[in-house]
Amino acid sequence: MTHYDVLFLHPPRVFKGFWRKLREKPEQKLRPQFCFVPMGLFSLAADLDERGYAVSIVNLGIEQDLNRFFNVKRYIQSVQAKIFAIDLQWVLSSSGAMALARVCKQYHPNSLVVLGGMTATWFHEEILRTHPFVDVVLRGEADYSLPQVVEAAFKSQGLTEVAGISYRQGKHIKQTHTGSILRNLDSIDPTRLELLANYEKYVYAGVYQCGRTGSKDGVSSESALWYPVLRGCSYNCAHCGGGQRAYRVLTGRDEIALRSPRKVADDLQILADKGVQRIKFSHDLEIGGEKYYLTLLQEVRERNLDIGAYVEVFRLPTQKFASEMARTFHSPAFALSPESPHEQVRRLIGRGFSNHEFFKALDGLKKEGIAARVFFTVGLPGEVPHPDPGWGRWLTRFKKFLEDVMAHGGLPLPPTVYTIDPNCLMAVNRDKYGINLLLKTFADYERVSASESDLDWIGHETKTLSQVDIGVLTSVSALTVHSDLMRMNVQNA
Numbered sequence: 001m002t003h004y005d006v007l008f009l010h011p012p013r014v015f016k017g018f019w020r021k022l023r024e025k026p027e028q029k030l031r032p033q034f035c036f037v038p039m040g041l042f043s044l045a046a047d048l049d050e051r052g053y054a055v056s057i058v059n060l061g062i063e064q065d066l067n068r069f070f071n072v073k074r075y076i077q078s079v080q081a082k083i084f085a086i087d088l089q090w091v092l093s094s095s096g097a098m099a100l101a102r103v104c105k106q107y108h109p110n111s112l113v114v115l116g117g118m119t120a121t122w123f124h125e126e127i128l129r130t131h132p133f134v135d136v137v138l139r140g141e142a143d144y145s146l147p148q149v150v151e152a153a154f155k156s157q158g159l160t161e162v163a164g165i166s167y168r169q170g171k172h173i174k175q176t177h178t179g180s181i182l183r184n185l186d187s188i189d190p191t192r193l194e195l196l197a198n199y200e201k202y203v204y205a206g207v208y209q210c211g212r213t214g215s216k217d218g219v220s221s222e223s224a225l226w227y228p229v230l231r232g233c234s235y236n237c238a239h240c241g242g243g244q245r246a247y248r249v250l251t252g253r254d255e256i257a258l259r260s261p262r263k264v265a266d267d268l269q270i271l272a273d274k275g276v277q278r279i280k281f282s283h284d285l286e287i288g289g290e291k292y293y294l295t296l297l298q299e300v301r302e303r304n305l306d307i308g309a310y311v312e313v314f315r316l317p318t319q320k321f322a323s324e325m326a327r328t329f330h331s332p333a334f335a336l337s338p339e340s341p342h343e344q345v346r347r348l349i350g351r352g353f354s355n356h357e358f359f360k361a362l363d364g365l366k367k368e369g370i371a372a373r374v375f376f377t378v379g380l381p382g383e384v385p386h387p388d389p390g391w392g393r394w395l396t397r398f399k400k401f402l403e404d405v406m407a408h409g410g411l412p413l414p415p416t417v418y419t420i421d422p423n424c425l426m427a428v429n430r431d432k433y434g435i436n437l438l439l440k441t442f443a444d445y446e447r448v449s450a451s452e453s454d455l456d457w458i459g460h461e462t463k464t465l466s467q468v469d470i471g472v473l474t475s476v477s478a479l480t481v482h483s484d485l486m487r488m489n490v491q492n493a
Helices: 018-024 040-050 060-065 070-077 091-107 117-121 125-130 145-156 245-252 262-271 292-304 319-328 343-349 353-366 389-407 444-448 468-492
Strands: 001-009 057-058 081-086 114-115 136-138 165-169 172-175 224-227 276-282 308-313 330-339 371-376 408-414
Touching: 001 145, 001 330, 018 172, 018 353, 060 070, 070 081, 070 091, 081 091, 081 145, 091 114, 091 117, 091 444, 114 117, 114 145, 117 125, 117 136, 125 136, 125 165, 125 172, 125 444, 165 343, 172 245, 224 262, 224 371, 262 292, 292 319, 308 319, 308 444, 319 330, 319 353, 330 343, 330 353, 353 371, 353 389, 389 408, 389 468, 408 468
Parallel strands: 001 057, 001 081, 081 114, 114 136, 224 276, 276 308, 308 330, 330 371, 371 408
Antiparallel strands: 136 165, 165 172
16 A cells, blocks of 8 residues: 555546546547646645655546546555545536545545645535535645645644634534735746656646547647746636636735746746646736746746747737747747627626737737637627527627638637636626526536536526527537638638
């Protein structure tokens, strides 16, 4: 039996049946397993390792994907740990995280089962009240609280002095005050990939296949890793659970925390040496300001790194930023999210740029040779005018917008079902945005996260779109994108 002090476990969305179904009928539509681990897991594990604790990270989705005979229960039985630390960052992991926590406590009743992550934070009280196999929830960022919980466990001390946690004490649920957070990210180490079992497979992970290349969701042979360049956000997009206000409620963070340019460049060198071929930045680098990104990119260039980059742009990229990225990284790719072809919808959710400004930005990226991937979200407030029988006017406008995107060099991505974040502004300020919330409790998210039905995952309605309407319109929009992309490929053949 392998012994750990702390064993970090990343749960797949569901444990039973997924991989068998995918192997038997690869073409069938399943909700993704989402095998990406939260970026902070590497630095949390690295910190404990440096303190002398025996730690490891196991991505159970990878283990299942690589070994069809891998059994979660048998694996948990085969290991021993003082603390089983399970991440519950995203709502889609709700069912898997609870199933895993139950198994850990079943086979190791004397071990501490600890949850952490944004979803665990938002629903901390309900989780502890309704899931007796969970002992502790780390609320918000856990850089300080996790080491203190580990130390208390090994010294057989109580948890009353550990800030930023909720925990079970007998029949009672206790909650300590919000803890401290890092004001910059220079003290963490996000490069310790070797602490993750099969990390050399993980860098090829997609949302469906977790450790193999050439999977059904288009994973290429290029290795890539999400990298935490900063924490927090400067924006308040209504549909995002990571916006400034939403994130502040969860963590107490009232300003962004950056990793210094030299540290970032050093990290990229280390990761490149470990086989990472493309860095996916956690945030839009322009949030740090022009001086920050110019210094960072200069530091990277001085190291002569042969590495690609992927950036999710939170607004629109400036031409200077695009030019500097093109000088620094090979084959850079930007993700842009106009979300809707309608400017008034964009303004309502907090993205106030016009269509003219958007297409001008696409032209700028095309000029620099930067690939532009364009994302949409269906079901936003005010999206479809009322009345619009058969959504004819909306679809006509959407199709025209797609044609313009491709004419300006962008690659539109088919919309997928949007599941509302429980802490986003749309969910919290429902009257302001005209939202009827369908998913309200952790039990709701735990239930739907185990479902393969797209309809179940739609957790809200608007004044003009029902749950079914959003599901149908998402499917129709996705088919429209597929059709236009096929037509473009035929024309370019």
